[in-house]
Each structure stands twice: as C-alpha cells, then as structure tokens.
Amino acid sequence: RHWRSPLEDNTCPLCHAQAHEDRDHLFFTCEFSSRVWNYLQIQWLAGLFPSECLIAARKSFGQPFLKEVVYLASWNVWLLRNGRIFRNERPTFAAWRRNFIHDITLLSHRFKP
Incomplete structure (x- = not known):
C-alpha cells in the first residue's frame, strides 16, 4: 500500500502544482x-461561497440537474486524488470522464423523462 502524507509533500496530487x-x-x-469544469461547461466565479457558486453556475449551465452533475464530477475528482495518494495510480482525464459518464448514466435512470 502506498501512502503519501500531506505533511510530506505540498504538491497537488492531480496537477503537481506547488499548492x-x-x-x-x-x-x-x-x-x-x-x-x-471546462468539459462540463460549468463556470465558477472566484471569491464566492460554494452555495453562491452553485447559484451563479446554474445560470451558465442551463440544465435542471446541475447539483447532481457537480456532485458526481467532484466525487470522481476525489476518487482520482485518492487513487494517486493511496495506490500511486496516475490520474488521467480519460479515466475521470469514463467514470463520470458511467455514474451519470446510472443516475439518469432515476430521472423522469
């Protein structure tokens, strides 16, 4: 098992920035x-609280299920981050997209036509 303590390394596990x-x-x-977020065509405004960001993003997104998309997108980013830290897996956008599409497809079965 590979584990990277946040105290050992101050780089982002996804973009490797010193952040x-x-x-x-x-x-x-x-x-x-x-x-x-660019792929999903969701624009976030800097300096706002998360709830304010969602309200502003809803205007640019134009779909009724923005919260679900944001939750699943964020969840899949989190899973890639954990894969990098705990299993030393290389995070790729293709892996994020594949997992996101899988999850959103499963969720879409709950929406009424």
Missing part, C-alpha cells in the same frame, strides 16, 4: 479540475 491541497484548489483552481 496547498485544500477544497478550493482541489475542486476549483487545480488544472485538472479546471479541465473537468
């Missing part, structure tokens, strides 16, 4: 996460 790994970096300003 403190906090919520804002991991889910919003990280180069990897930015690519995720």
Whole structure:
C-alpha cells in the first residue's frame, strides 16, 4: 500500500502544482479540475461561497440537474486524488470522464423523462 502524507509533500496530487491541497484548489483552481469544469461547461466565479457558486453556475449551465452533475464530477475528482495518494495510480482525464459518464448514466435512470 502506498501512502503519501500531506505533511510530506505540498504538491497537488492531480496537477503537481506547488499548492496547498485544500477544497478550493482541489475542486476549483487545480488544472485538472479546471479541465473537468471546462468539459462540463460549468463556470465558477472566484471569491464566492460554494452555495453562491452553485447559484451563479446554474445560470451558465442551463440544465435542471446541475447539483447532481457537480456532485458526481467532484466525487470522481476525489476518487482520482485518492487513487494517486493511496495506490500511486496516475490520474488521467480519460479515466475521470469514463467514470463520470458511467455514474451519470446510472443516475439518469432515476430521472423522469
């Protein structure tokens, strides 16, 4: 089992930037996460609380299920981060996209047509 203590290394496990790994970096300003949000066509406004970000993003997203998309996108970013830290797996956008599409497809069966 590979384990990297956050105290040992101050680089982001996804983009390798010398950045403190906090919520804002991991889910919003990280180069990897930015690519995720660009792919999903979700724009985040800097300096807002997460709830305010969701309200602002809802206007640009234009779909009724924004929260579900954000939750699944973030969850899959988190899983890739953990894979890097605990199993030394290389995080790729292709892996994120494959897992996200799988999860959103499963969730779509809950939506009414």
